[in-house]
Amino acid sequence: MKPLQDRVDCDVHNPVLQMNQVSKRYPGMLAVDSVSLDIIAGEVHALLGENGAGKSTLMKMLAGSFNDYTGEIYIEGKKVNLHTPSMAKENGIAMIYQELSLAAPLSIADNILVGRLPKKMGFLIDSKKLQSETQKCLAKVGLDLDIHKPVSQLSPHEAQLVEIAKALGNNPRILVMDEPTSSLSHKEVERLFTIIEDLKKQGLAIIYISHHLPEIFRIADRVSVMRDGVKVFTSTIGEVTNEKLVQGMVGKKIDAFYHRKTQKQREVRFKVNGLNRYGFFKDISFEARKGEILGVAGLAGSGRTEIMRAISGIDPIDKGNLELDGKKFKPVSLQASMDLGICYLTEDRKKQGLFLRLDIKENILSTLIKRHTKGIIYSSHIGEKIPDSMIKKLEIMPSDESAQVSNLSGGNQQKILLAKCLAIEPKLLILDEPTRGVDIGAKQLIHETIIELARETGTTILLISGDLPELVHLSDRCIVIKDGQLIHEMKKEELNEEDILLRANGE
């Protein structure tokens, strides 16, 4: 890799932001390891890396979240300390996080002008100025909304733009966007990109964090790749390929293709007949065979998650029959379903999936407590070897079963979540977004594990995923849900991303 400085234009010598050998240590772990990074005004600088590579920590450093980082940060050539969020703000750095930071019940104006509401007579709010200031901010992102509307009534896209407008309110020189497109539809992403282009022309430096490689080729001027807390390289976008970026992130060559043997048909394991929950879904009927991976496609809000939650006993069912291995059952509670061998992997691993403050071992064994109990006595020796074998099987890092889960990267956390489900050796495994927000290496391993589970132990898998390549790649068959109804079924050979998307959109 040729360093950028060799073929520069003059701008590169005057970066708006310079990070020089910055490091940040968490208890027991060096999250960012002497990283140097230059950002030029008027560029979109993509920051790439697997989960746990240190990008978020690096950006938190910019946002003033840490007062104990080492190294130097220069803004427009001047050395600055970014020890508190307000120091970051004063130095013209604005952040837009993955999870929006807006206060939902408050109005757009209150959110955008929080902390600097225009006042008159010292304590009354100057509503005229409020109106004009807010509209000025909204105009920058091309929004025209009633400024008194509460944020809770906005669409995700509008809320995102309001968030950007809020960040722009302080006239920043550097704007950091962390996965800004993760909750947006295709059309909305395009609109966001137009706005980014516009901001770029106004001379803003934008640091853009994303997992989506196509997006980065669309929008970025330069790209930096991080791995294990270290910056691997920086390059202009014209000089890198998809493969090179992936290689930089993962550190090894990725085998994009894994072979799928065609499956011989096995007996039916799971049958759903006329399942209804009023207001959520209607007349859902399908069956799944032993060892089959049945994809469940649908847009967010189509009812796909609600159907799976009802099957696993979390939500109630109004009407319909369920059959597992020829026996009818009623899902009354998650516990009862788990006793039958049905397991649900939640899409929200932080709130519902993992005990973040406990260690890996306790997390993996948490689904097995009932099974390892005799009378009222829990015998810890029965499951003693399970965590270790799971750690090996799923290549969980660190391989120490007493490591606290909150300190692990997203990919490793997701693997532990999967291990929790595998530990009960389910007959029917429902996976809700099993690889969301997970890096490429972990994703591949999770895919392999899912396939192996279906083929070798005959587990039936229902797979919900908004990641279409994943759905196409893993599924033996796919059902499409729209507006709470099962509208289409696709065989393996018919599966392709475009068709699924068209069907899910009802075309």
Place this chain on the structure above:
Amino acid sequence: MIKSNVQHDSTIQQEIVKMGQEKTEPQTRKNRGKIKISEFQIFAEKTGVYLIALLLIIIGGIYSDQFLTAENFLNITRNAALLGIVVAGASFVTYVGHYADLSIPAIIPLSGIVSVTLLPYGIYVAIIGGILAGTLIGVMNGYVVGYLKANPILWTLAVAFFMEGLMRFAMSNNQIYPDSSPGTSGESFVALYRSSFLGIPIYVIAMFLMIIASAYIYKKTRFGKEVKLVGSSYDVAEGSGINTRKTVFYSFLFTAFSASVAGIFITSFNKTGVYYLGQGYDFQAVTAIVLGGMTLSGGRGNIIGVLGGVFVIGLLANLMTFIGIHPFQQNIVIGTIFIFVVGLNQYQLRKMGRDHG
């Protein structure tokens, strides 16, 4: 140390860039292995409260040569024992992440009053009846907080208020005395607090038995495992197939049971059944629990630490009496400790990286 690391790793970084990303294992991997709460922190968490106890004993010894006598230590243990009986159960509510049971000051006298009332039917009926009556409050608390998801603090506070009123009303604001003439069950009831086995008061033995039982439940039973998970995260426990409501229910039940047992001894000691006998036990229990290393957010700590917390409070009260501090002022000291410990607790949690989660 960080400095040397920086230099070391920066050379590696250059190397990686040069080698065109072929190097797969940068040096930082090595650091990943240590993502653990440090051994020292675990040690401090487990034994810290006993170190404080030791410190108090040393201070006491320096202050007065009367302090370091066997008699005074029996005194301290006696004073601490009743609180020890209460926390054997009350710690479950804290551990399961429901902060505290504030109805303890109502359960203690209820158990005593019912017991004294039942004395004409024999000492065993009286004791069992008293404990059952107190435990019933726990059944109610467990149902309302566990199954109907009421706020634990507000609900138990309301129960304490209501029960106090009810007891005063039922007793027409009078006290009830056991008939302790010789040969009656009343005599045995009053003797309960005063009898000992091998020179050790029965209620001290009861405390140790209950703490051991409690430790066993925490460590070895399914309920103990589930309490930890529910305390660590209610939603995640639910998603892991644990009957969270039942777990909360039993936590309140155990609390009420141990408060009822304490209530019998306290009433026996006072030779009186009256609504205010439980006063102060709610706050003292929480202070002992938190001082003993259980966090109010749940899922952390252990009962042996809590026992240490009980002894520290007992020692402190004893020491302050020695020095001649008035009981009212003693409350100020205990309150200050509570505020300090809760603050420290929060600081530790943050340091352990919970807010990075």
